[in-house]
Amino acid sequence: xxPRVGLDPAGIERLMDEHFPQARELGWEIVSVGDHAARxxxxxxxxxxxxxPSVSGPTLMALADTAMYFALLxxxxxxxxxxTTSLNVNFMRGCAGGVLVADARxxxxxxxxxxxxxxxxxxGAPDLVAHATLTYSVPPSRRGE
Amino acid sequence: xxPRVGLDPAGIERLMDEHFPQARELGWEIVSVGDHAARxxxxxxxxxxxxxPSVSGPTLMALADTAMYFALLxxxxxxxxxxTTSLNVNFMRGCAGGVLVADARxxxxxxxxxxxxxxxxxxGAPDLVAHATLTYSVPPSRRGE
Amino acid sequence: xxPRVGLDPAGIERLMDEHFPQARELGWEIVSVGDHAARxxxxxxxxxxxxxPSVSGPTLMALADTAMYFALLxxxxxxxxxxTTSLNVNFMRGCAGGVLVADARxxxxxxxxxxxxxxxxxxGAPDLVAHATLTYSVPPSRRGE
Amino acid sequence: xxPRVGLDPAGIERLMDEHFPQARELGWEIVSVGDHAARxxxxxxxxxxxxxPSVSGPTLMALADTAMYFALLxxxxxxxxxxTTSLNVNFMRGCAGGVLVADARxxxxxxxxxxxxxxxxxxGAPDLVAHATLTYSVPPSRRGE
Numbered sequence: 001x002x003p004r005v006g007l008d009p010a011g012i013e014r015l016m017d018e019h020f021p022q023a024r025e026l027g028w029e030i031v032s033v034g035d036h037a038a039r040x041x042x043x044x045x046x047x048x049x050x051x052x053p054s055v056s057g058p059t060l061m062a063l064a065d066t067a068m069y070f071a072l073l074x075x076x077x078x079x080x081x082x083x084t085t086s087l088n089v090n091f092m093r094g095c096a097g098g099v100l101v102a103d104a105r106x107x108x109x110x111x112x113x114x115x116x117x118x119x120x121x122x123x124g125a126p127d128l129v130a131h132a133t134l135t136y137s138v139p140p141s142r143r144g145e
Numbered sequence: 146x147x148p149r150v151g152l153d154p155a156g157i158e159r160l161m162d163e164h165f166p167q168a169r170e171l172g173w174e175i176v177s178v179g180d181h182a183a184r185x186x187x188x189x190x191x192x193x194x195x196x197x198p199s200v201s202g203p204t205l206m207a208l209a210d211t212a213m214y215f216a217l218l219x220x221x222x223x224x225x226x227x228x229t230t231s232l233n234v235n236f237m238r239g240c241a242g243g244v245l246v247a248d249a250r251x252x253x254x255x256x257x258x259x260x261x262x263x264x265x266x267x268x269g270a271p272d273l274v275a276h277a278t279l280t281y282s283v284p285p286s287r288r289g290e
Numbered sequence: 291x292x293p294r295v296g297l298d299p300a301g302i303e304r305l306m307d308e309h310f311p312q313a314r315e316l317g318w319e320i321v322s323v324g325d326h327a328a329r330x331x332x333x334x335x336x337x338x339x340x341x342x343p344s345v346s347g348p349t350l351m352a353l354a355d356t357a358m359y360f361a362l363l364x365x366x367x368x369x370x371x372x373x374t375t376s377l378n379v380n381f382m383r384g385c386a387g388g389v390l391v392a393d394a395r396x397x398x399x400x401x402x403x404x405x406x407x408x409x410x411x412x413x414g415a416p417d418l419v420a421h422a423t424l425t426y427s428v429p430p431s432r433r434g435e
Numbered sequence: 436x437x438p439r440v441g442l443d444p445a446g447i448e449r450l451m452d453e454h455f456p457q458a459r460e461l462g463w464e465i466v467s468v469g470d471h472a473a474r475x476x477x478x479x480x481x482x483x484x485x486x487x488p489s490v491s492g493p494t495l496m497a498l499a500d501t502a503m504y505f506a507l508l509x510x511x512x513x514x515x516x517x518x519t520t521s522l523n524v525n526f527m528r529g530c531a532g533g534v535l536v537a538d539a540r541x542x543x544x545x546x547x548x549x550x551x552x553x554x555x556x557x558x559g560a561p562d563l564v565a566h567a568t569l570t571y572s573v574p575p576s577r578r579g580e
Contacts, residue, residue: 019196020195020196022191022192022194022195023195025192026203046167047167047170049167050165050167050168051164051165051225051226052225052226052228054228057206057207057210057229057232058171058203058206058207058210061202061203061206061207061232062202062203062206062207065202065203080196080197081196081197083197083199083236083239084202084236085235085236085548085570086233086234086235086236086521086570087202087206087232087233087234088231088232088233088234088378088423088523089231089232089233090230090231090397090398090405090423090425091228091229091230091231092397092398092400092405093398094228107380107382107409107418107421108380108382108383108417108418110382112547113520115380115382115421117407117421119397127398128397128398131397131405131407131423133378133380133421133423135380135520135521230403230425231376231425233378233523233568235542235543235550235568235570237542237543237545237550238543252525252527252554252563252566253525253527253528253562253563255527257402258375260525260527260566262552262566264542272543273542273543276542276550276552276568278523278525278566278568280375280376280525309486310485310486312481312482312484312485313485315482316493336457337457337460339457340455340457340458341454341455341515341516342515342516342518344518347496347497347500347519347522348461348493348496348497348500351492351493351496351497351522352492352493352496352497355492355493370486370487371486371487373487373489373526373529374492374526375525375526376523376524376525376526377492377496377522377523377524378521378522378523378524379521379522379523380520380521381518381519381520381521384518
């Protein structure tokens with residue numbers, strides 16, 4: 001397989017199950033991956049909540065990080081060693097249950113660095129629960145450009 | 146109890162066990178809390194790792210968020226409703242095992258907002274594994290100033 | 291004038307000229323303001339460049355901050371005391387001349403805090419030169435919600 | 436000159452005057468550079484203020500960026516092409532006059548990326564006016580490690 005061929009949802013699920021099964025614990029479901037973007041769903045469980053109750057910050061950050069990672073795998077193919085180098089997140093409103101939807105979009109796919117943003121909403125609602133910007137280091141063999 | 150009396154480590158542990166037991170899952174241990182600061186230890190387990198292997202970003206962010214929250218509880222007392230409003234983190238080097246130490250320090254404790262920074266290192270090592278800056282909203286009854 | 295009536299471009303220009311003339315030094319031109327968004331142009335001058343040459347970081351940050359401020363004035367009306375509380379920016383590619391276009395969009399307009407993002411591109415080009423996320427404190431008399 | 440010899444304040448001033456004279460416009464003065472750190476003073480002028488009055492966000496960001504750049508030049512020597520790749524800043528309190536002091540400190544100096552933080556205070560005051568975290572790309576010939 002050429003290193004520049006991106007992964008589809010099934011390919012990402014296989015990669016995670018083989019090499020990164022603990023990533024499953026969060027509970028995400030892949031809705032779509034492609035065009036430098038990815039959409040995930042997260043049915044909220046008790047373990048995701050903090051007092052309020054509201055979805056915890058770490059849950060939202062893990063969801064944002066996963067969505068951005070899958071958008072990247074969808075663009076550059078199977079690379080376990082792409083690493084988050086920075087994350088900035090603003091938490092905008094609480095969410096106590098139901099399903100979260102995370103939309104990740106690559107803003108730049110460079111030789112060494114990818115930059116993307118992720119918006120997280122309650123399913124069916126227009127308002128953002130959280131918004132994150134992330135940077136990823138891209139391993140040499142997978143560099144774009 | 147006056148709202149302005151901060152919590153000590155035992156008080157924080159009790160508050161967590163009563164109202165926020167799922168926060169225990171991460172596996173932190175409190176070393177110290179006080180003087181607008183907090184230090185936590187995190188013995189690294191398999192569940193904290195991502196391929197590399199290295200401690201995952203979400204683990205480091207959850208640790209940073211917890212350390213900042215405890216520094217805040219140590220300054221303003223028992224308030225479950227202090228909420229993270231933003232987090233910025235830079236991941237600087239990998240860490241595959243051992244124990245992480247997180248040092249949180251409040252940079253500002255205002256009427257509506259607290260700002261702090263957290264440095265995370267491998268225990269006994271000088272170099273930063275990650276560095277985070279966080280803002281927290283402070284509920285009205287606990288406001289400083 | 292009701293505090294909830296937003297300013298149009300002419301109103302913003304007047305407000306700046308009367309109360310904040312030094313903001314003019316950057317050299318921005320307003321293209322549009324409204325619908326919780328604002329678009330500015332910035333014809334690049336020698337003073338905006340750093341060695342490379344490329345538009346300097348401070349120039350891009352000032353442009354992002356101004357675009358977000360105008361989007362906010364367009365939503366909540368004349369308030370000089372809305373203040374930037376945080377800014378996160380990623381610089382993605384250099385730009386040595388021509389005209390920059392900044393698009394600001396409010397992501398949340400709350401009672402105490404507004405959050406927005408700004409994308410900056412070279413005029414006519416699709417790729418981002420920089421992307422920023424900003425938070426603003428909203429003075430009491432201008433609060434939304 | 437070996438590429439790994441850092442610049443002292445006089446060397447930085449010369450480099451700026453020769454290659455980046457527009458950086459002088461801000462009005463900074465170098466107090467010290469070395470040990471992966473730098474301290475600058477900024478006497479506040481009318482052009483630095485926004486309504487309030489208070490030092491403007493762009494002024495504080497430009498000061499933070501300059502202090503971090505000088506800390507980097509002090510560590511890796513004369514390299515005009517080190518570029519800011521990201522900046523995160525929290526603005527904590529206003530400052531209407533006097534002198535600002537910015538303290539920059541490198542948190543990581545890697546092969547491709549440097550990370551640092553900058554605290555800005557009113558001269559003689561303990562409280563932070565602003566706190567920034569920055570990342571810089573390091574050109575190949577100047578890489579540490």
